[in-house]
Amino acid sequence: MAKKTVWSDNRFWQRSAAWITGFASILLIWLTFDTIPQIKMGNDADLQNGVTKRVPGPTVINYKITYEMNTKRGHEIPVIGGMNAEGTSAFQEKEKFFGRDDWSQDEAMELLALGKLASQSKNCMNCHTLLGNGAYYAPDLTKAWLDPAWGPEGSMQSMTGKSTKEEAMAEFLQHPSQYPTHARMMPNLGITAAEAKGLVAFLKHMTSIDTNGFPRNFAKIQGAVHGK
Amino acid sequence: MANNYLTTESKKLATWYFTFAAIIFGAQLVFGLVAAFQYVMPGFLFEIVDFSVARMIHINALVVWMVFAMMGSVYWLLPDETGIETVGIGLGKLLFWVFAAAIVIVVLVYLLVQVGPADQTTIWFINEGREYLEAPRWADIGIVVVVLGFVYNLYATGMKGNRSGIVTVLMADMLAFAGIYLAGMGYTDNISIDQYWWWWVIHLWVEATWEVFVGSIAAYGLITMIGAHRKVVEMWLWIEVAMLFGSGILGIGHHYFWIGTPEYWWEIGALFSALEPLPLVAMFIHVLYDWGKQQGAQEAQGKEVSVIANKPAFTWFVLQALGNFLGAGVWGFFHTFPQVNLYTHGTQFTSAHGHLAFFGAYATILIGMFYIAVQGKHGIKVMHATKKSIWATSMIFGGVLGMTAALTMSGYVQVLVERAQMGASWSGYFDSQASVWFAQGMDWRLIMGIVTFLGFVILVTDLLSIGKATHHER
Numbered sequence: 206m207a208k209k210t211v212w213s214d215n216r217f218w219q220r221s222a223a224w225i226t227g228f229a230s231i232l233l234i235w236l237t238f239d240t241i242p243q244i245k246m247g248n249d250a251d252l253q254n255g256v257t258k259r260v261p262g263p264t265v266i267n268y269k270i271t272y273e274m275n276t277k278r279g280h281e282i283p284v285i286g287g288m289n290a291e292g293t294s295a296f297q298e299k300e301k302f303f304g305r306d307d308w309s310q311d312e313a314m315e316l317l318a319l320g321k322l323a324s325q326s327k328n329c330m331n332c333h334t335l336l337g338n339g340a341y342y343a344p345d346l347t348k349a350w351l352d353p354a355w356g357p358e359g360s361m362q363s364m365t366g367k368s369t370k371e372e373a374m375a376e377f378l379q380h381p382s383q384y385p386t387h388a389r390m391m392p393n394l395g396i397t398a399a400e401a402k403g404l405v406a407f408l409k410h411m412t413s414i415d416t417n418g419f420p421r422n423f424a425k426i427q428g429a430v431h432g433k
Numbered sequence: 434m435a436n437n438y439l440t441t442e443s444k445k446l447a448t449w450y451f452t453f454a455a456i457i458f459g460a461q462l463v464f465g466l467v468a469a470f471q472y473v474m475p476g477f478l479f480e481i482v483d484f485s486v487a488r489m490i491h492i493n494a495l496v497v498w499m500v501f502a503m504m505g506s507v508y509w510l511l512p513d514e515t516g517i518e519t520v521g522i523g524l525g526k527l528l529f530w531v532f533a534a535a536i537v538i539v540v541l542v543y544l545l546v547q548v549g550p551a552d553q554t555t556i557w558f559i560n561e562g563r564e565y566l567e568a569p570r571w572a573d574i575g576i577v578v579v580v581l582g583f584v585y586n587l588y589a590t591g592m593k594g595n596r597s598g599i600v601t602v603l604m605a606d607m608l609a610f611a612g613i614y615l616a617g618m619g620y621t622d623n624i625s626i627d628q629y630w631w632w633w634v635i636h637l638w639v640e641a642t643w644e645v646f647v648g649s650i651a652a653y654g655l656i657t658m659i660g661a662h663r664k665v666v667e668m669w670l671w672i673e674v675a676m677l678f679g680s681g682i683l684g685i686g687h688h689y690f691w692i693g694t695p696e697y698w699w700e701i702g703a704l705f706s707a708l709e710p711l712p713l714v715a716m717f718i719h720v721l722y723d724w725g726k727q728q729g730a731q732e733a734q735g736k737e738v739s740v741i742a743n744k745p746a747f748t749w750f751v752l753q754a755l756g757n758f759l760g761a762g763v764w765g766f767f768h769t770f771p772q773v774n775l776y777t778h779g780t781q782f783t784s785a786h787g788h789l790a791f792f793g794a795y796a797t798i799l800i801g802m803f804y805i806a807v808q809g810k811h812g813i814k815v816m817h818a819t820k821k822s823i824w825a826t827s828m829i830f831g832g833v834l835g836m837t838a839a840l841t842m843s844g845y846v847q848v849l850v851e852r853a854q855m856g857a858s859w860s861g862y863f864d865s866q867a868s869v870w871f872a873q874g875m876d877w878r879l880i881m882g883i884v885t886f887l888g889f890v891i892l893v894t895d896l897l898s899i900g901k902a903t904h905h906e907r
């Protein structure tokens with residue numbers, strides 16, 4: 206046998222493995238304690254007081270939301286209630302959601318909770334991606350609320366016979382296979398009117414989450430494909 | 434079960450787990466084919482077995498068969514490693530039936546009930562709608578109980594018998610494996626927090642605890658199949674554990690780039706996940722090195738025969754080393770920097786990586802364990818390949834490589850057209866899907882999927898018949 210060195214000693218490697226694993230785990234737990242408070246959902250008071258949260262409170266549905274390039278951060282960020290001089294949320298401009306822009310914290314939370322629950326019960330994530338995670342059979346829903354197809358220039362409002370984005374979305378979600386735009390259709394999932402309303406709130410709220418600029422250039426480019 | 438050479442109850446129990454795993458593996462492939470067919474012909478089973486249902490069964494079956502085969506592998510190797518009969522065989526048998534029955538019920542509900550109303554009863558009894566963790570809560574609790582029972586057996590046996598390095602690693606690893614599952618059981622209204630914990634299960638399973646698990650199984654295989662030196666193998670194993678956990682635990686940051694979590698995860702995720710391929714390279718080299726060394730040592734003694742005691746199993750073990758390196762190491766590395774992931778996140782590219790990584794790292798070595806069990810059951814000293822095992826291996830491995838290539842092409846088109854050219858909108862998404870090259874990729878994925886499936890059918894017939902072949906050394 207050659208001279209024994211620490212490098213060929215199993216005990217040494219066993220201890221190293223234990224230390225490294227312990228150290229990495231503690232770091233992850235520590236980072237978790239830092240991250241979770243930062244992604245806790247805000248509340249109505251934050252919005253009223255102009256406090257920016259990575260995950261805003263549910264009453265964000267009372268506001269106009271856009272997705273704008275922020276030169277300081279170098280990518281797009283959700284802008285809530287119009288933009289201020291620094292290029293971030295001004296929390297001023299409201300936008301009616303199903304006819305109201307005064308949803309209370311509790312009412313809005315109830316809608317959002319119903320929508321989140323419906324997203325799981327109906328398994329959206331096994332066709333779509335949410336925040337980019339899930340399945341690849343259908344479009345990413347992270348910023349679906351801002352998709353041009355739902356807007357005044359898009360086709361969905363007239364197709365569903367509705368005059369607002371939220372009503373058009375709710376109608377589509379209840380009877381998706383009645384309003385197909387592609388051969389690959391979304392099936393009827395038995396979504397009720399109440400669930401559809403909740404889902405639209407959930408989608409609008411998701412748009413307000415600060416996703417560090419994903420997706421990039423969302424719907425900003427109308428495409429170079431075939432010179433369109 | 435005529436001439437069963439198995440002398441321990443633990444190994445007999447292992448064959449139950451392996452058998453059930455193989456059946457679920459088949460189910461996984463069938464539903465994968467349904468989903469792949471829907472990409473090509475969207476009307477197929479529309480509003481009967483929708484894509485979401487087929488896909489949910491595909492990926493749940495994937496996780497379940499692997500967990501079954503992992504448990505089977507542990508029951509298989511425990512008597513060899515500890516030198517005693519496994520403690521708690523009765524419990525192991527009971528848990529087998531409980532787990533199998535629960536899985537059958539869960540799958541039937543997925544298939545027949547599919548979706549429920551937006552309330553907690555759906556979460557408790559139908560599905561949780563969170564990719565990979567769709568199993569309803571009652572089943573979650575059942576799974577935790579089953580896994581804890583399994584961990585108890587492992588600990589009781591490891592503490593009573595000889596606790597080898599391999600068993601020590603498995604004891605620590607399986608406890609972490611069970612514990613991490615708890616992180617995925619909660620419900621929250623906040624989708625960012627939801628996905629934060631969801632990744633603890635998905636990532637910390639496949640890029641930490643499962644990797645260490647296959648490291649242990651590979652170590653066992655090297656010792657038993659080519660007679661590698663235990664001390665050296667176990668030293669390598671500890672080094673691998675250090676490297677895998679050292680990079681993999683914080684590598685979770687590569688899933689925290691875009692879900693609402695702070696920007697510092699860009700740096701942490703990029704740095705640590707970029708290190709993750711290193712242990713995979715090391716494991717690849719280790720397997721080839723030990724093989725060459727053992728063969729060389731034997732030939733130096735003038736014996737010109739192979740050192741491998743189980744050709745088909747060892748082939749799968751070598752393919753594991755390669756597949757893990759390619760699927761997880763190379764394909765993972767491709768998209769693990771935020772600068773790249775910003776565009777590839779949630780595209781067919783991810784699917785390419787997911788397929789080659791899960792298959793390469795886990796399916797391969799577990800199929801290898803099936804062959805080891807067949808060898809043991811038939812009391813074979815040196816098991817040779819058959820025509821069927823060679824066909825099965827080539828078609829399955831070739832099929833998955835082909836699917837990966839096709840998905841990579843489609844992913845590339847999707848990234849360029851949907852993400853770069855069209856800004857990720859609904860219409861941009863469909864512009865990418867409509868591209869001829871994307872569509873061809875989907876066709877080839879389906880064709881290669883069929884090749885994979887046919888290979889699987891041959892694999893099953895081989896597993897059932899190879900033990901009776903006459904060209905083995907008994």
Ligand code: HEM
Nearest residue numbers: 340341342462465466468469783784787791792796882885
């Ligand atoms: C018959 C062969 C197979 C076919 C046709 C097939 C097809 C599919 C399809 C269509 C999806 C959905 C992807 C999407 O959302 O667009 C999928 C997902 C998935 N499959 Fe397969 N599959 C096959 C075999 C396998 C094997 C052998 C494995 C691993 C051992 C595997 C692991 C996965 C995983 C992990 C996902 C989720 C991927 C992700 O979310 O990125 N599949 N498969």
Ligand code: HEM
Nearest residue numbers: 339639687709761765766768769778779783787790791794
């Ligand atoms: C055997 C080990 C591995 C397996 C089984 C595996 C499997 C997967 C699967 C199934 C997904 C898709 C998850 C989903 O459905 O959303 C995924 C995503 C990902 N994996 Fe892996 N992986 C492994 C190792 C690695 C390694 C070593 C790296 C980096 C070097 C890596 C980097 C990534 C990244 C960056 C994503 C996110 C993709 C996206 O943004 O869409 N993976 N992995």
Ligand SMILES: [Fe+2]
Nearest residue numbers: 636640685687
């Ligand atoms: Fe990961």
